[in-house]
Amino acid sequence: MTAALAPAPSRRLPPAAPARLLRLELRRNPMLWLLPVLAILFWLGVYRPAMANPPFWNVRATDLQHAVLFLGPLLAGATAWVGSRDGRLGLTDLVGVTAVPRWAGQLTTWAAATCWAEAVYLGGVAVVYGVTAEQAHWGGPLWWPVAVGAAGVATCCALGFAAGALLPGRFTAALAAVLVFLALGGGAFALQNNATYAQIWLLNVQGALPRDSYGIFYPYLPDLAIAQLMFLAGLAVAALGALGLPAAAGSSWLRGAAAALTAAGLAAAGTAVGLAGTARLEAHGIVIPALHDAASDMPTSYTPVCSHSVVPVCMHPAYRSFLPAVTAALGPVLDQVAGLPGAPVRVTQVAVTTVQQESSNGVQLGGPVIGGSPPVVYLPLAGLSLPGEGSTTAQFVEALRSQDAPAILNTLVGLSGQQGLPGGISAQGYDVAPPPGPRMAAQVAVAMALAKVAGLSPGGVPLADDGRTPANSTRPGNARNPMVKGSTSVSAAQLAAARRFAALPAAMRRAWLVTHLAALRAGQVTLSEIP
Amino acid sequence: MNVEIAGLTRRFGRTQAVAGVDLSAGPGVLGLLGPNGAGKTSLLRMMATVIPPSSGRLRLLGRDPGGYGPRREIRRRLGYLPQNLGYYPSFTVAEFVEYFALLKEMPSARVPAAVATAIERTGLGDKARARLRTLSGGMLRRAGIAQAIVNEPELLLLDEPTAGLDPEQRVSFRALLRECGEHATVVVSTHLVEDVGAACSEVALMNQGKIVFHGIPAELIARADGTDAAGDAPLERGYSAVLAAARSAAGACA
Numbered sequence: 206m207t208a209a210l211a212p213a214p215s216r217r218l219p220p221a222a223p224a225r226l227l228r229l230e231l232r233r234n235p236m237l238w239l240l241p242v243l244a245i246l247f248w249l250g251v252y253r254p255a256m257a258n259p260p261f262w263n264v265r266a267t268d269l270q271h272a273v274l275f276l277g278p279l280l281a282g283a284t285a286w287v288g289s290r291d292g293r294l295g296l297t298d299l300v301g302v303t304a305v306p307r308w309a310g311q312l313t314t315w316a317a318a319t320c321w322a323e324a325v326y327l328g329g330v331a332v333v334y335g336v337t338a339e340q341a342h343w344g345g346p347l348w349w350p351v352a353v354g355a356a357g358v359a360t361c362c363a364l365g366f367a368a369g370a371l372l373p374g375r376f377t378a379a380l381a382a383v384l385v386f387l388a389l390g391g392g393a394f395a396l397q398n399n400a401t402y403a404q405i406w407l408l409n410v411q412g413a414l415p416r417d418s419y420g421i422f423y424p425y426l427p428d429l430a431i432a433q434l435m436f437l438a439g440l441a442v443a444a445l446g447a448l449g450l451p452a453a454a455g456s457s458w459l460r461g462a463a464a465a466l467t468a469a470g471l472a473a474a475g476t477a478v479g480l481a482g483t484a485r486l487e488a489h490g491i492v493i494p495a496l497h498d499a500a501s502d503m504p505t506s507y508t509p510v511c512s513h514s515v516v517p518v519c520m521h522p523a524y525r526s527f528l529p530a531v532t533a534a535l536g537p538v539l540d541q542v543a544g545l546p547g548a549p550v551r552v553t554q555v556a557v558t559t560v561q562q563e564s565s566n567g568v569q570l571g572g573p574v575i576g577g578s579p580p581v582v583y584l585p586l587a588g589l590s591l592p593g594e595g596s597t598t599a600q601f602v603e604a605l606r607s608q609d610a611p612a613i614l615n616t617l618v619g620l621s622g623q624q625g626l627p628g629g630i631s632a633q634g635y636d637v638a639p640p641p642g643p644r645m646a647a648q649v650a651v652a653m654a655l656a657k658v659a660g661l662s663p664g665g666v667p668l669a670d671d672g673r674t675p676a677n678s679t680r681p682g683n684a685r686n687p688m689v690k691g692s693t694s695v696s697a698a699q700l701a702a703a704r705r706f707a708a709l710p711a712a713m714r715r716a717w718l719v720t721h722l723a724a725l726r727a728g729q730v731t732l733s734e735i736p
Numbered sequence: 737m738n739v740e741i742a743g744l745t746r747r748f749g750r751t752q753a754v755a756g757v758d759l760s761a762g763p764g765v766l767g768l769l770g771p772n773g774a775g776k777t778s779l780l781r782m783m784a785t786v787i788p789p790s791s792g793r794l795r796l797l798g799r800d801p802g803g804y805g806p807r808r809e810i811r812r813r814l815g816y817l818p819q820n821l822g823y824y825p826s827f828t829v830a831e832f833v834e835y836f837a838l839l840k841e842m843p844s845a846r847v848p849a850a851v852a853t854a855i856e857r858t859g860l861g862d863k864a865r866a867r868l869r870t871l872s873g874g875m876l877r878r879a880g881i882a883q884a885i886v887n888e889p890e891l892l893l894l895d896e897p898t899a900g901l902d903p904e905q906r907v908s909f910r911a912l913l914r915e916c917g918e919h920a921t922v923v924v925s926t927h928l929v930e931d932v933g934a935a936c937s938e939v940a941l942m943n944q945g946k947i948v949f950h951g952i953p954a955e956l957i958a959r960a961d962g963t964d965a966a967g968d969a970p971l972e973r974g975y976s977a978v979l980a981a982a983r984s985a986a987g988a989c990a
Binding site: 221222225226229232233235290291294295296297298299300301302303304305310455456457458 | 816818
């Protein structure tokens with residue numbers, strides 16, 4: 206009865222003990238039961254849509270970052286359930302009087318739940334990237350979007366777990382799931398309402414840029430991803446730090462550290478939001494000046510794949526499978542102009558030509574550009590619905606032909622977008638805008654005739670009896686063609702000249718063009734002079 | 737003394753659960769008796785460092801649990817079975833006991849043997865791999881006792897440990913208590929005076945937050961001499977006599 210004990214020296218926690226605790230939590234974590242549900246959600250929400258898209262690494266990576274939309278709410282709810290475990294099961298007293306700080310025990314439980322969630326996510330990433338490796342013609346996996354997705358998963362788990370541990374209750378899990386879902390939706394809403402800080406939104410990959418316009422011709426810009434990682438890490442650290450604030454969590458030193466962690470997490474998240482507020486959309490992605498590395502602006506090197514047509518069409522090897530369709534779309538027009546003075550000698554695919562941010566998180570992309578000497582058509586496909594992205598190959602060919610082929614003719618005869626046939630193109634390197642006047646009528650008539658001969662769709666050049674082209678109509682995919690805003694009236698005389706010229710034998714028409722194209726472009730040919 | 741308590745009080749709002757308890761205990765088994773609401777569980781929870789006292793002095797295993805460092809050291813050497821035992825339904829018995837062994841910061845190398853020993857001592861050897869959700873109430877109670885003794889505590893606090901145990905289990909549990917009491921201070925809160933008589937070397941009786949008797953069981957039995965206290969067994973009669981005396985004294989004071 207009188208065994209007064211001398212204080213024993215403090216023992217350090219053996220290194221293996223945390224690992225054994227984690228192993229126990231991993232084996233008996235309720236998240237295990239959710240694995241099939243999470244896998245099904247991933248398959249429905251990520252894998253199937255990703256596989257429906259063309260096998261571009263950047264497109265698939267974007268889908269992987271978006272996975273958190275499908276997994277996040279469920280994970281938050283599930284981890285809230287896990288976090289409230291001790292409270293629900295009446296174990297608070299029992300675990301509260303153990304030597305391991307309560308905070309450390311909770312972090313172990315969170316880590317186990319997060320490990321399973323990450324296992325599902327990263328397993329899904331492995332499958333998607335594995336399939337993409339088989340399908341893609343060029344490039345390799347992008348890891349920044351995956352890192353953001355993985356951080357999003359961990360953060361959803363941390364937020365849910367903290368909610369469950371700090372506010373254990375019957376409805377905490379459901380509330381956590383709903384709140385995370387609303388937060389994800391609210392980010393999109395804020396972005397739509399032009400809140401620049403909302404660029405930090407977890408599902409925002411490269412702003413409103415089409416998914417195939419970044420990460421191929423130029424390196425993937427990690428600026429926004431870095432800010433998002435900072436934001437997510439900050440939120441997760443703050444949530445997990447908050448677990449260490451209650452008096453029962455541990456020593457005053459430990460609680461001080463938890464408070465410092467919470468504050469640091471909130472500061473990091475706030476800083477990330479501030480950085481996102483400085484983001485601007487550029488041609489190859491979102492740039493945050495404070496995080497931007499100029500080396501990312503250097504184009505990636507690649508060997509283009511080219512068609513063997515009269516005017517070669519050269520594309521990025523990632524787009525190798527679309528080369529026949531692009532050649533088929535532009536071939537008829539290129540055949541008509543090949544070899545003519547000032548006609549393009551090659552079509553080269555580019556990422557984008559110009560990008561202009563618009564309200565409501567919109568973006569306006571420039572159309573093709575002709576420049577250089579000899580002239581080259583720089584053709585962006587961004588913004589077009591590629592085969593596999595909701596359109597068939599035939600629809601893609603038709604869209605490309607109706608949007609971009611007329612522009613080649615406009616440039617050839619010296620018309621600007623407003624003056625000529627509907628179609629988006631601008632020219633660099635030589636003057637294509639003649640002085641306005643009646644002589645422009647000849648240019649329109651020749652362009653119409655060449656379009657007719659090339660078999661362009663009625664949406665492009667109708668040669669209709671009412672004498673009007675639908676130039677004031679908005680092109681499909683007009684977001685990439687800001688130039689077509691005016692209208693061109695076609696007189697009966699123009700129509701007649703166009704029909705007359707189109708009816709000429711090809712050799713005669715070509716001979717006339719070789720002789721008169723310079724004069725036509727300079728506005729020195731009248732309608733009556735057209736054969 | 738492993739337990740040194742002086743003037744200990746605990747208040748929950750307007751309710752005075754523990755009202756100035758003085759108690760000391762060394763190795764051995766101390767039975768804590770008392771009617772419902774006497775303050776036994778509150779006293780045990782303070783001794784288990786679950787809740788701090790409102791006032792008074794509390795030293796456990798030679799340390800003041802008011803400081804985090806000493807409290808952590810006490811917790812390493814503490815075993816506690818709460819009145820309402822929660823459990824993780826998906827854990828097996830062995831995992832449940834191992835979990836608490838690790839939380840008590842037992843050296844990893846010792847954990848497997850300690851878990852096996854604790855499970856055997858509580859008679860759950862054949863159920864070591866059974867999920868807790870599949871066990872009966874009595875088996876769950878034994879699993880709770882196993883986690884309490886897994887670290888071979890120097891201070892073992894058991895709140896209603898025999899609730900739900902069948903007579904055979906209670907007999908073997910009393911033997912376990914006596915065994916633990918040879919080296920450690922065991923405090924058992926119970927309503928069952930026969931457990932006290934069979935296993936406890938000391939007994940304390942609480943009423944209205946105060947210790948109204950502290951002595952050996954024979955002394956408690958002797959308190960019934962010359963009274964017409966109710967009870968089927970001598971210890972019960974002693975319990976009733978002390979309680980009646982305490983109540984009349986309290987009434988007289990009022």
